[in-house]
Structures are given as C-alpha cells and as structure tokens.
Amino acid sequence: LSSKIESAVQTLKGQSRITDVNIAETVREIRRALLDADVNLDVAREFTNNIKEKVMGSGVLTSVNPGQQFTKIVYDEMVQILGETRSDIAVANTPPTVILIAGLQGSGKTTFSGKLARYLKTENNRNPILAAADVYRPAAINQLKTLADDIGVPVYSIEQKDPVRVAREAVSMAKSLALDTVIIDTAGRMHVDEQMMNEVAEIKKAVNPHEILFVVDAMTGQDAVNTAKAFNETIDFDGVVLTKMDGDTRGGAALSIRSVVEKPIKFMSTGEKLDALSPFYPDRLAQRILGMGDVVSLVEKAQKEFDEQQAEKLQKKIKSDKFDLNDFYEQIQKIKKMGNVADLVGMIPGADKALQDADFDEDSFKPIEAIISSMTPEEREDPSLLNGSRRRRISKGSGTTVREINELMKQFDQMKKMMKTMSKMNKAGRAMQGLK
Ligand code: GDP
Ligand code: MG
Numbered sequence: 001l002s003s004k005i006e007s008a009v010q011t012l013k014g015q016s017r018i019t020d021v022n023i024a025e026t027v028r029e030i031r032r033a034l035l036d037a038d039v040n041l042d043v044a045r046e047f048t049n050n051i052k053e054k055v056m057g058s059g060v061l062t063s064v065n066p067g068q069q070f071t072k073i074v075y076d077e078m079v080q081i082l083g084e085t086r087s088d089i090a091v092a093n094t095p096p097t098v099i100l101i102a103g104l105q106g107s108g109k110t111t112f113s114g115k116l117a118r119y120l121k122t123e124n125n126r127n128p129i130l131a132a133a134d135v136y137r138p139a140a141i142n143q144l145k146t147l148a149d150d151i152g153v154p155v156y157s158i159e160q161k162d163p164v165r166v167a168r169e170a171v172s173m174a175k176s177l178a179l180d181t182v183i184i185d186t187a188g189r190m191h192v193d194e195q196m197m198n199e200v201a202e203i204k205k206a207v208n209p210h211e212i213l214f215v216v217d218a219m220t221g222q223d224a225v226n227t228a229k230a231f232n233e234t235i236d237f238d239g240v241v242l243t244k245m246d247g248d249t250r251g252g253a254a255l256s257i258r259s260v261v262e263k264p265i266k267f268m269s270t271g272e273k274l275d276a277l278s279p280f281y282p283d284r285l286a287q288r289i290l291g292m293g294d295v296v297s298l299v300e301k302a303q304k305e306f307d308e309q310q311a312e313k314l315q316k317k318i319k320s321d322k323f324d325l326n327d328f329y330e331q332i333q334k335i336k337k338m339g340n341v342a343d344l345v346g347m348i349p350g351a352d353k354a355l356q357d358a359d360f361d362e363d364s365f366k367p368i369e370a371i372i373s374s375m376t377p378e379e380r381e382d383p384s385l386l387n388g389s390r391r392r393r394i395s396k397g398s399g400t401t402v403r404e405i406n407e408l409m410k411q412f413d414q415m416k417k418m419m420k421t422m423s424k425m426n427k428a429g430r431a432m433q434g435l436k
Contacts (some may be wrong), residue, residue, distance in 0.1 A: 023070075027052050030074060030290075037252030037289045038221035043259045051077055078286040081255060086264045087279030089120070090210040090238070096129075096174040098182045098207050100167075102200045102235060103215035104227055105188035108243035108269055110140060112215050113185040114147030115269065115277040120181055121151065127179045131170030132157035133203060134187035144185055150274060154179070163187065167203045184209070192230040201234050212237040213266065216257065219244050224253035225260050232261045239266035242280070246270040252289050318419045325380035328412060329372045332365050370398035371405055383409060 027048050034044040054073050091097050099116070101109045113130055120126040130148050132155055134140040141157050148155045154177070156170035167184050174182045186203060189196040204212065214237040216224050231237060240261075242254050245268045254265055265280040317323045372380060374397035379385050386394075386409065395402045 023052065023055055026070065027055075033291065034252060034255075034289070037250030037291075038224075038256075039252035039289070040222060040225050040256035040260070043225075043256045046259070047077065047081070047255075074290060075286055078255065078290060079282045082258055082282035082285055083264050085279060085281055086239070087266050089116075089266075092210045095178075095180040096171060096182050097180060097211070098171060098184070098209040100184045100186065100200070100204060100207070100209040100212045100235075101215060102186055102212065102231055102237065103188055103241075104192070104217070105190050107188060107215045107217045107220075108241075109188060109215045110134065110143050110147070110185050111272065112213075112241055112243060112267070112269055112277070113144065113183050114151065115274050116213075116267075117148070117153045117181075117183055118151040118274050119277055121153065126181045128153055128181035128183055129170060129174050129177070129179045130155045131166055131182055131184040133163040133166045133170075133184050135161045135163050135166060136187055140185075140187070147274065163199055164202050164206045167207045171207050182207075192227055197230070197234045200231075204235050211239070213239050213241050214263075215241045215243060216253065217244050218242045218251050218253050219247050219249045221249070221253055222256075225256045228257045228261050232263065237263060239264050241265075241267045241269060243269035246276065250289050250291065251285055254285055255289060318416070321416070321420070323416055323419065325372050325375065325383055325412065326377075328415075329369070329380070332369060367398070367400050367404055368408060371400055371408055374398040383412065 030051065031044050031048040034047065035041065039047070051074055054077065055070055089097070089099060101113050101116075103109050117128045117130055120128050130144055130153055132141045132144050134144075135158075141155075145155050145157075156166065156173050158166055158169065163186065170182050170184065174180075184203065184207070186200055187196065212235055214228060214231050214235075216228060218224070220227070228240065240254075240257055240263055242251065242265060245251060257263075258265060265282075265285075268278050268280050268285075270276045270278065314323070314327070317327060371394060374394045375386075379390065379394075386405075391402050391405050394400075395405055398405075
C-alpha cells in the first residue's frame with residue numbers, strides 16, 4: 001500500500017486540473033470573446049450559460065485533457081446552434097422556381113443575385129433569369145446587367161419604376177422562354193423602413209416565391225440582428241446569406257441571427273468576384289467566431305495558473321512541515337476524481353514498468369479514507385496527538401485494525417520526509433514536479 005500512495009501523490013503533483021473557479025473565469029473570457037466577435041449580448045449570455053452547465057456536468061474537471069475537452073464542448077455547442085450545412089434552394093414542382101432576394105442597401109443583394117445565378121447554372125445545371133426589381137437607380141440595373149453578361153444569363157428589366165410589375169413579368173418571361181429559375185433582385189434602403197418593407201412584401205404577394213433569401217453584411221455586427229428580425233417579421237424568409245465574410249469580421253452576427261430568427265444560414269459570400277460564394281459550413285464559422293486558437297489558449301492559461309498556485313501552496317506546506325492528514329486526504333480525493341490511477345501513472349514519462357502495471361484501484365484508498373474520516377480535525381492537523389487510546393477509538397470508528405492505523409501513520413511520516421527532501425531539490429527537480 002505504501003508505495004502505491006507515494007507514487008499516487010507524486011503523480012498528482014504537476015497534474016493539471018480545472019476547477020469551478022477557473023471554469024467561471026474562462027466562461028467569462030469566452031463571453032467577452034463572443035462580444036468581440038459581434039455576437040449579440042443576450043445570445044452570448046445564453047450561450048455561455050449553456051456551456052457552463054455542460055462543462056460542469058461533463059466530467060471535464062476530472063478528464064485527462066480538460067482544456068481540450070472544454071474547448072470541444074464550446075465548439076460543438078456553437079456548431080449545433082449554427083445549424084447544419086444547407087445550400088439547398090427550393091425547387092418548384094411547376095417551373096419556374098422563383099427566388100426573392102431581400103436585404104438592406106449595400107448588403108450585397110445584387111452581387112449575390114449574380115453569384116447565385118452563376119452557382120445554379122454551373123453547379124445545378126439550371127437556366128436562370130435575373131429580374132431587376134431595384135427600379136429606382138439606373139446604376140443598379142446596369143450593375144445587374146454587367147454581372148449577367150459575365151455569366152451569360154438574361155436580365156429582365158423595364159423602363160417603368162414598378163418593382164411588382166418587373167417581378168411578375170420576369171416570371172412570365174421565364175415561362176415563355178422555358179427558363180427554370182427567376183432570381184428577383186430588389187431595392188434596399190440604408191435602414192429598415194416601412195416603404196422598403198411594403199415593397200418587398202408586395203413583390204412576395206405578387207409572385208409567391210418558392211424561396212426568399214435574406215442577405216446581410218456580416219460586417220454590420222450588432223445591427224444585423226435587428227435587421228434580420230424586421231425582415232423576418234415582414235416576409236418570413238427561408239434562409240440567410242452572409243456577405244463580406246472576406247473582411248476581418250469574425251462573423252458573430254451569424255450566431256446572433258441564427259439564434260434570434262431561427263432560420264438556416266445557406267450561403268456565405270467571400271468577395272466581390274462572381275465565384276466568391278460558398279455553401280455555409282457551420283464548423284468553419286464556429287472556428288472563426290471562437291478564434292479556436294484563442295479559446296484553447298484561454299483555457300490552457302487558466303489551467304496553468306491554477307496548477308501553479310496549487311503546486312506552490314502544497315510546496316509551502318511541505319517545506320514548513322505543515323503537510324497534514326487533511327492535505328493527505330484532499331490529495332486522495334483528487335486522485336480519485338482524476339479517475340483511473342493506473343492510467344495516470346502510465347502517463348508519467350519515465351514511470352517504470354512495474355509501477356505502470358501495479359494494480360491501483362479506488363478500493364486501495366478505502367481503509368485510509370475511513371481512518372482519516374474517523375479522526376478529529378485536531379488529530380488530522382497534528383498526528384502526534386494520536387496516542388494508543390485515540391488509535392483504538394479511530395480503529396472502532398473506521399472498522400480497521402490498530403495495526404492498519406499504525407502502518408498508515410508510519411507511511412505518512414515517511415512520505416512527509418520524502419516530500420520534504422524532494423522540495424529541497426534543485427530547480428530542475430522542481431520543474432519536473434510542475435513548478436516554475
Ligand atoms: P446591394 O445594394 O445589396 O445590391 O449590394 P451590392 O451587391 O451592390 O454590393 C454592395 C458593395 O459590396 C459592392 O461594392 C459589392 O462589390 C460589395 N460586395 C458584395 N458582396 C461582397 C463580398 O462578399 N465581399 C466583399 N468584399 N464585397 C462585397
Ligand atoms: Mg443592388
């Protein structure tokens with residue numbers, strides 16, 4: 001038994017654990033990182049609360065690699081919220097399929113309309129027509145025509161400033177030309193306003209689109225959520241397109257939008273060129289929002305600080321001869337919490353084979369725990385109080401023999417001496433124990 005305890009305690013030193021305290025700290029840091037990535041405050045709060053619960057209930061504290069596990073929980077949760085990969089666009093039973101593109105001015109609707117036409121043409125073998133329903137600025141119509149020329153797709157536009165008519169006639173045109181898809185590019189405003197909403201709602205009513213996509217500039221950050229909400233309330237869109245993801249935004253807006261409007265993100269736009277469009281991949285965005293490296297280092301930092309504090313504290317006690325049975329008991333609890341002792345021993349570089357093969361199990365600690373539990377706090381602090389009659393009392397209370405108690409006390413003394421010797425070791429030796 002004695003060598004088992006010695007090696008277990010040695011194993012423990014320098015073992016890294018995460019505690020409730022630094023979980024709370026790390027979660028706070030993660031929340032800050034989310035806010036930096038433009039995630040809405042309520043969404044960030046709910047997200048981190050979920051994380052905290054999951055981390056607490058997951059055994060991360062006792063796992064071999066708490067940092068990695070912690071990070072995995074955060075990442076998995078985010079991927080789950082962001083939703084699955086979806087770039088599917090509804091297909092009408094009777095062509096043409098009508099797709100309505102909506103969003104604020106400058107969000108990237110016209111560019112996306114062109115990209116989507118190209119995507120459907122090249123990836124899905126479709127024959128689209130673009131409808132220029134942004135009728136107010138001649139430049140907007142020309143922009144769409146230029147894009148359409150590049151990809152060899154027709155554009156429908158008229159002189160009159162009547163977006164509903166453009167949309168309706170583009171659908172008729174598609175039918176007569178046997179084109180299977182109509183993409184309607186609409187006019188946006190700088191901010192959500194009633195006129196814009198009415199207009200897009202009217203177009204919706206007139207052509208009854210099979211798919212409505214809401215286009216949002218990922219760089220607009222916090223505002224994106226309110227815009228998405230307003231559009232969703234008016235036109236009940238089917239999916240979200242995130243544009244300008246080639247900028248230096250982390251893309252946290254996506255997480256907020258997804259949480260608030262609960263509509264799938266379908267595409268990501270990553271540049272001004274027509275081929276800069278990709279289906280939405282939640283895992284990639286999660287990595288980007290979290291700045292994966294950042295989170296890992298956050299967790300590792302918290303863990304390291306804690307380890308050093310603990311090791312220093314223990315070291316101080318050993319040096320000043322204050323390592324008592326309370327500390328000993330605490331160490332045993334920690335070892336047990338860490339799970340399989342044999343596995344742990346196996347992880348120590350250089351631990352010899354015999355030690356690795358030794359039969360460690362939780363039961364070996366039971367008599368020791370029972371004995372220490374039956375002691376008074378004073379006895380635990382000062383084992384020299386343990387005279388014969390006290391030992392007999394403890395023996396009765398713990399269901400062990402006095403001999404077992406004597407043996408434990410002898411081992412404890414030996415261990416203390418050994419630890420004190422170790423604590424006097426040179427710097428290299430201390431480094432091996434996980435101390436600075
Ligand atoms: P609309 O007003 O919603 O139609 O927006 P536009 O399609 O005209 O785009 C506004 C500006 O953003 C244009 O200068 C586009 O070239 C640019 N843009 C659109 N999408 C992207 C993108 O994914 N990345 C970058 N960097 N610029 C984009
Ligand atoms: Mg436009």
